[in-house]
Each structure stands twice: as structure tokens, then as C-alpha cells.
Amino acid sequence: MALSIAITFAAAVVLSFAADAIALPRAALRRPLLAISLHITSVLFLASLFLALTWRPHFSAFMALALVALVSTVSNAKYASLREPFVFTDLSLFSQLFAHPRLYLPFLSAGAVVAIVVGVGAVAAGFCFDPAASAPIAAGAAATAALWLALGYALAARLRLTLDPLEDQHRHGFFAVFVAYLLNGMRRATFRAFERAVLTSPFAKAFEPKNRPDIIVIQSESFFDARESSTAIEPSLYSHFDAALRESATHGQLEVPAWGANTMRSEFALLSGISSSKLGYARFYPYAFVRRACASLANGFKKAGYETVAIHPYYADFFGRERVFPLLGFDRFLDIRAFASARRAGPYISDDSVTDLIVKELDSSRSKPAFIFAMTMENHGPLHLETVEKGESGRYHTLGEDPAYKDLTAYLRHIANADAMIGKLLAHLRARRRDTVLCFYGDHVPALPHVFERLGTVPSRSHYFIWRNFGDRPARKQDRAVEDLGAALLHTMESAGGREVAASMSERTEQL
Numbered sequence: 001m002a003l004s005i006a007i008t009f010a011a012a013v014v015l016s017f018a019a020d021a022i023a024l025p026r027a028a029l030r031r032p033l034l035a036i037s038l039h040i041t042s043v044l045f046l047a048s049l050f051l052a053l054t055w056r057p058h059f060s061a062f063m064a065l066a067l068v069a070l071v072s073t074v075s076n077a078k079y080a081s082l083r084e085p086f087v088f089t090d091l092s093l094f095s096q097l098f099a100h101p102r103l104y105l106p107f108l109s110a111g112a113v114v115a116i117v118v119g120v121g122a123v124a125a126g127f128c129f130d131p132a133a134s135a136p137i138a139a140g141a142a143a144t145a146a147l148w149l150a151l152g153y154a155l156a157a158r159l160r161l162t163l164d165p166l167e168d169q170h171r172h173g174f175f176a177v178f179v180a181y182l183l184n185g186m187r188r189a190t191f192r193a194f195e196r197a198v199l200t201s202p203f204a205k206a207f208e209p210k211n212r213p214d215i216i217v218i219q220s221e222s223f224f225d226a227r228e229s230s231t232a233i234e235p236s237l238y239s240h241f242d243a244a245l246r247e248s249a250t251h252g253q254l255e256v257p258a259w260g261a262n263t264m265r266s267e268f269a270l271l272s273g274i275s276s277s278k279l280g281y282a283r284f285y286p287y288a289f290v291r292r293a294c295a296s297l298a299n300g301f302k303k304a305g306y307e308t309v310a311i312h313p314y315y316a317d318f319f320g321r322e323r324v325f326p327l328l329g330f331d332r333f334l335d336i337r338a339f340a341s342a343r344r345a346g347p348y349i350s351d352d353s354v355t356d357l358i359v360k361e362l363d364s365s366r367s368k369p370a371f372i373f374a375m376t377m378e379n380h381g382p383l384h385l386e387t388v389e390k391g392e393s394g395r396y397h398t399l400g401e402d403p404a405y406k407d408l409t410a411y412l413r414h415i416a417n418a419d420a421m422i423g424k425l426l427a428h429l430r431a432r433r434r435d436t437v438l439c440f441y442g443d444h445v446p447a448l449p450h451v452f453e454r455l456g457t458v459p460s461r462s463h464y465f466i467w468r469n470f471g472d473r474p475a476r477k478q479d480r481a482v483e484d485l486g487a488a489l490l491h492t493m494e495s496a497g498g499r500e501v502a503a504s505m506s507e508r509t510e511q512l
Contacts, residue, residue, distance in 0.1 A: 002137070004057070005051070005057040005133070005137070008057055008058055008061045009044060009047050009048075009057075009061050011061065012043060012047055012061035012062070012064050012065045013040050013043050013044065015065050016039070016043045016064070016065050016068045016175070017039070019065060019068040019069035019072055019175075020039065020068055020072060020173055020174050020175045022069075022072050022073070022076065023072040023075050023076060023079075023085065023169070023173075023174035023175075024075070024076050024079045024080075024085075025079070025085075025166060025169060025170060026170070027169060027170055027171070027172070027173040027174060028170055028171060031171070031172055031173055031176075032159075032160075032171070032172065034155055034158055034159050034160075035159060035171070035172035035173055035176040035177075036173075036176070037155055038152060038155040038156060038159060038172075038176045038179060038180060039173060039175050039176040039179075041148050041151050041152045041155060042148075042152055042175065042176070042179045043064050043065070043068065043175075044064075044144075044148050045145055045148035045149055045152060046063070046064035046067060047060050047061050047063070047064040048060075048141045048142075048144045048145035048148055049141075049142075049145040050063045050064060051133070051137070051138060051141035052138050052139070052141040052142035052145055054132075055132040055133050055134075055135075055137070055138045056130040056131070056132055056133065057130070057133055057137075058130045059130040060141075068175055071086055071174075071175070071178060072174060072175070074086050075174060075178075078090070080449065081260060081261075081447045081449065082259060082260040082261050082262070082447055083166075083259050083260065083449065084165055084166070084259065084262075085165045085166070085169055085174060085177075085178075086174075086178065087165055087178065087181055087284050088178060088181040088182035088185050088186075088281075088284070089185070089284040089285035089288055090284075090285075091182070092285060092288055093285075152179065152183060153183050155180075156179065156180040156183040156184050157183075157184065159172065159176070159180045161177070161180060161181075161184075163280070163281065163283065165177065165181075168180075181281060181284075184281060185281035185282075185284075190280060190281045190282065190289075191289060191291070193280045193282075194279060194280065194282040194286075194289040195292075195294075197274055197278045197279055197280070197282075198272065198274065198294040198295055199295070200274065200278065201272050201273045201274055201294070201295035201296065202273040202486070202487055203272070203273055203295045203296055203297050203299065203300040203486065204295035206300065206303050206304070207300055207304060207490060208304060209304060209490070209493055209494060210494055211435065211493055211494060212304075212305070212306075212369045212435075213369065213434070213435035213436055213437050213468070213470070213493055214362060214369050214370045214371075214372075214434055214435070214436045214437070215301065215306070215369075215370065215371045215372065215436075215437050215439075215489065215493070216358060216362065216370075216372045216374070216425075216436065216437070216438045216439070217270070217297075217371075217372070217373045217374070217438075217439045217440075217441075217489070218358075218374050218375075218376065218421075218425075218438070218439070218440045218441070219263070219266070219267060219270070219373070219374070219375045219376070219441060219442075219443050220351075220376050220379070220418050220421075220440060220441065220442050220443070221263070221375070221376045221377055221378060221379040221380050221418075221442075221443060222379045222380065222381075222411070222414075222442065222443070222444060222445065222446040222447075223379070223415070223418055223440075223441070223442030223443075223462060223463070224442045224445045224446075224459060224461070224462040224463050225238060225241070225463045226408075226411075226412065226415065228459065229452065229455055229457050229459050230397070230399075230455045230457075232397045232398045232399045233396070233397050233412065234395065234396050234397060234398075234412075237396060237412060237415055237416050237419060238415075238419055239419065239423075240419045240420065240422040240423030240426065241419050241422055241465075243423070243426070244422055244426060244440070244465050244467055245465055245475065246475055247426075247467060247473050247475065248465040248466055248467045248473060248475050249466050249467065249468055249471075249473055249474060249475070249476070249492045249495070250465070250466050250474075250475075250476045250477075250478050250488060250492065251463070251464060251465035251466070251475065251476075251477060251478075252463070252464065252477050252478045252479040252480060253461040253462070253463055253464075253479040253480075254441055254442065254461055254462045254463055254464045254479070254480060254481070254482055254485070255460075255461055255479070255480070255481040255482065256269070256442075256443065256444050256460075256461065256462055256481075256482045257269055257275075257276035257283065257482070258443065258444040259444055259445060259447075259460060260381075260444060260445065260446065260447030260448075260449070261381075261444065261447055262284075262285075262444070263319070263375070263443045263444065264285065264286065264287050264319045264321075265283070265284075265285075265286065266443040266444060266462075266482050267375065267443065268286040268287065269481075269482045269483040270297070270441075270482050270483065270485050270486060271296045271297050271298060271328055271373070271486070272286075272294070272295070272296055272297075272483070273296075273297065273483050273484070273486045273487065274483055275481060275483045276483075287319055287320045287321070287324045288320065290324045290327055290328070291327075292327060293327045293328075293329075294327060294328065296328040296329050297329075297371075297486040297489075298310075298325075298328050298329035298330050298371060298373065299328060299329030300329070301329070301371040302329045302330075302331065302371075303329075305368055305369070306368055306369050306370065306371040307331055307366055307368040307369070307370050307371070308329055308330045308331045308332075308371045308373075309330065309331065309332045309333075309334065309361055309370065309371070309372050309373070310325050310330045310332070310333045310334065310372075310373050310374075310375075311333075311334045311338070311354065311357055311358065311361070311372065311373070311374040311375070312333075312334075312335055312336075312374070312375040312377070313335070313336055313338075313339045313342065313348065313349030313353065313354055313376070313377045314335065314336050314348070314349075314377050315335060315336055316333060316335035316336075316337075321333065321335075322335070330373070334357065334361075336349065338357060339353055339357070342356075342357075345378045345414065345417055346378065346386050346410075346414070347385075347386075348377040348378050348380055349377055349378065350378050350417060351376050351378045351379075351414075351417045351418050351420070351421040352417065352420065352421060352424070354374055354376050354377075354378075354421070355421045355424050355425050357374075358372055358374055358425065359425070359428055362432075362436070363432075375443075376418070376421075378414050378417060378418070379411065379414035379415065379417075379418065379446070381446065381447050382447075383407040383410045383411055383446070383447075383448070384406070384407050384410075386407075386410040388406050388409045388410055388413075392409055392413070393405060393406075393408075393409040395413075396408075396409055396412035396413065396415075396416070397409070397412060404450065404451070404454055405451060405454075407448055407450075407451060408448060408451045411446050411448060422440060425438065426438070426467065429467075429469045430469055432469060435468070435469065435470045436468065436469050436470075437466065437467070437468045437489065437492055437493055438466070438467045438468070439464070439465075439466045439467075439485060439488075439489050440464065440465055440466075440467070441462060441463070441464035441465075441482065441485060442462030442463055442464070443462065444462060445459050445460065445461070445462060461479075464480070464482075464485060466485075466488060466489055466492045468492060468493075471495070
């Protein structure tokens with residue numbers, strides 16, 4: 001029996017390299033011995049663990065092999081849309097897969113879904129037909145699994161990694177990198193390193209602004225100036241955006257740590273002022289590592305006497321925001337429950353409805369200045385699920401009715417609404433007698449890899465502007481990283497004196 005199990009497990013290990021080979025981007029043919037050893041150790045750990053739990057040796061070997069094939073398939077789906085392989089923090093989002101299936105399942109191809117269904121059926125059949133081993137063999141498998149796990153930790157710690165998933169996968173192979181990230185990322189040292197990084201935040205030191213304007217920061221879903229990618233884009237779609245640039249204190253391209261998705265990376269960078277490179281393994285899903293109150297732009301404004309409000313027209317538990325936002329310093333978090341009767345644009349709450357709530361919060365009666373951080377949702381994908389009317393593309397671009405540009409048409413339809421949001425909000429702020437600063441930026445470019453390939457350019461930066469309704473507006477163009485936006489916002493607050501406000505507002509300000 002022991003020899004049969006050894007042969008079965010060995011076969012699973014050999015076949016697992018074939019399952020690993022389907023992962024994109026392809027790994028180099030020659031890999032370091034440490035990477036090969038970690039791959040083998042990981043497969044043997046899984047097989048031993050399943051044997052300890054089920055007592056079925058052939059089923060256990062097949063389960064280990066099936067898991068390698070499954071994560072490789074899921075990784076390919078993610079890579080095709082987001083240009084990034086499956087990483088360990090994506091495991092924590094599996095609960096979101098069932099709670100919000102529209103955001104994830106459509107990115108799996110029909111072939112991948114069929115393969116997964118067939119695999120599940122094969123697993124069930126294997127469990128039913130594989131005879132159970134003895135109790136001593138199951139107990140031995142449990143002890144062996146513990147040894148494989150200990151060896152895996154040791155190998156993962158020694159593997160040379162850059163934390164660039166594409167580079168690491170090319171060098172070491174997908175599954176070895178996935179396991180190394182998982183084992184290293186869940187060490188206590190990783191959490192301690194994250195806490196040390198947070199201490200380097202530029203907002204760790206309290207700031208006392210001389211001026212106390214209201215502050216609005218809008219993170220616009222998938223917003224970037226698509227005209228820089230193609231002259232076929234209708235220029236007027238960005239008319240209010242262009243006006244904001246002309247009147248802004250500063251604007252430019254924005255380097256963001258996400259492409260096509262993973263909004264929370266840009267979000268955390270803006271709020272913390274910390275670059276992704278300083279976060280170690282936490283860079284992939286920083287909110288998962290926030291366990292206590294930490295320095296942030298919101299906490300800084302809160303300590304400076306501001307009322308801090310977050311607005312997001314989606315579910316509060318998504319990305320763990322409901323747990324994290326109080327730790328980042330937000331007094332209140334208005335999620336989709338605040339939009340019960342709001343208008344939708346496609347499947348999500350419209351940008352126009354978010355604008356209305358911002359204005360309502362901004363002009364509400366209160367004794368403190370406001371810091372409002374709003375995240376839009378309208379332009380969130382999957383864009384290929386949206387319908388496009390015949391002839392609609394002509395309003396947004398001159399690329400014609402080719403089905404290959406259908407997703408671009410849907411995207412630009414929402415860009416027109418984001419531009420209208422800018423125009424509506426600026427019109428309100430121009431007429432407002434209370435000093436106000438607006439920071440508007442895109443969290444990442446949209447997940448349109450096939451469109452960008454046809455256009456011959458793959459953008460990686462979004463765009464931003466910081467605008468104020470007081471002082472001079474020099475409209476300085478300066479490209480920045482998203483983690484530097486908070487500091488630029490504070491500079492914009494202080495670089496020009498506030499204008500006169502109404503007497504009632506002046507009295508309120510004097511009380512602060």
C-alpha cells in the first residue's frame with residue numbers, strides 16, 4: 001500500500017508541473033532548484049493533507065493536482081483581464097466571489113468554467129470510488145504533511161523574490177511563487193513590516209492647517225484621459241475635465257499601483273501617503289493588513305478638527321472597508337444604503353447620484369469643516385456585459401461599429417457621465433461662498449486589454465487635478481504618484497489665502 005501511494009503521489013507531482021505550465025505568463029524552462037523544490041514540497045503537502053483528512057490516497061493525489069490546475073486556470077483569467085497573475089491575497093476575496101459574483105465570474109471563459117465543472121465532477125467520482133486506506137496510514141500522512149509544511153516555510157523564506165508577480169513567475173514558475181507569497185505573506189514579520197511602513201506615512205505627524213476649507217476627494221472609477229491613447233476618441237467627452245484642468249492649481253498624469261482593478265491599492269496609497277513598494281507583501285491587498293488605527297489623510301483631518309466622511313455607492317463589506325475605514329479616521333461611511341432611491345447608470349449607482357450626495361453632505365448644517373472622500377462605481381466592469389445600441393459608438397469615437405470596440409463604447413458612455421459629474425460639482429463650488437478644495441483622480445485605467453492592443457498602446461497611468469474656488473489658479477502641470485496626492489492637496493490648501501465668506505459662515509469658522 002505504501003509503495004502504491006508513493007507512486008501515485010510521484011505521478012501527481014510530475015503532472016502538476018504540466019498544470020503549472022499553462023499559467024500565463026509562461027515560466028522559464030530552467031528554474032532555480034529552490035523553486036522546483038518548493039513546488040514539489042507544496043504538492044506533496046496538499047496530497048498528504050488530503051490523505052490525512054479523507055483516507056483516500058488516489059483521490060488525495062488527484063485533489064492536489066486539481067488544485068494546481070484550478071489556481072492556474074483562475075490565474076489565467078485574471079491575467080487576461082488585469083495583466084497580473086493570481087496572488088495569495090486573492091484567496092481572501094473568495095467570499096466576495098459568492099457575495100458579488102457579477103464582479104468576478106464573467107471574467108472566466110466558457111472553457112475555463114467547463115473545465116472547472118468537469119474537474120469538480122471528477123473529484124466527486126474519485127472520492128466515491130477510491131477505497132479508504134488504514135488509520136495508521138492516515139495518521140502518518142498527517143505527520144508527513146506537517147513536515148512538508150515546515151520545509152515549505154523554510155524554502156519560501158530563502159527563495160529570491162522581487163514581489164513583481166510577472167518577473168517572479170517568469171523566473172520561478174507560477175505555483176512556486178504563489179505558495180512563496182502565501183507563506184511569506186502570512187508571517188508575523190509581514191504584519192510587523194506593514195505596521196513599520198505605516199509609521200513612515202507623511203500624515204503620521206499632526207498637521208494644523210492655517211486655512212480650513214472644505215475638502216472633497218473623488219476617486220473616479222477607471223477614469224483616465226482616453227484621448228491620449230487614440231485620436232479617435234471624441235474630444236468633447238472631456239469638456240468639463242478640460243475646464244477643470246485650466247482652472248486647477250495642479251494637474252497631470254497619475255502613477256497608480258493598480259491596472260484594471262484592485263481599486264483599494266490606489267485608495268490606500270492616497271489615504272496613507274505610502275508607496276506600494278514600501279508595503280512588502282501587503283502591497284497586493286493592504287486593507288487585509290490594517291488591524292489597528294493608523295496614520296492617514298483622514299485621520300490627519302480628523303485630528304485637525306474636520307468631520308470626515310467616506311462615500312461609496314456599493315456594499316460596505318466589499319474590500320473590508322466597513323472594518324478599515326474607522327481605523328483610517330472616518331467618522332461616517334455612507335455605502336449603498338444611502339442610495340436606496342438613487343439613479344443607476346447601467347448596473348451601478350450613477351456618478352450623478354454620488355454628486356448629489358456629496359453636495360448634500362457638503363452643504364449640511366455642521367460646526368466643523370468637512371473632509372469628504374467619495375469613490376464612484378458607475379464605470380466598474382465587467383463592461384462586456386453592458387449593451388450598446390446600434391449607432392451609439394458614433395457619439396464617443398470614430399472607430400466604427402466593430403464589435404471589438406463595444407466595450408470601449410460602454411466605457412466612454414460612463415466617462416461622459418463622469419465628465420458631467422465634474423461640471424455639475426464645479427458649478428456648485430464656483431457659486432459656493434465657503435472655501436473648498438476638490439481633488440479628482442482615477443484609481444486605475446479600465447480593464448480593456450483587447451481594446452488597448454488594437455489601439456497599439458497600453459496605458460498604465462490615470463489622471464488627476466486639484467482645484468479650489470479661492471486664491472490664484474496657476475494650472476501647473478505636474479505628473480505625480482497617487483501616494484503624493486495628499487501632500488499636494490495640503491499644499492494647495494495653504495498656498496493661497498481664503499476669500500471672504502458670508503457672515504454666518506465666518507462666525508461658524510471662527511468657532512472651529
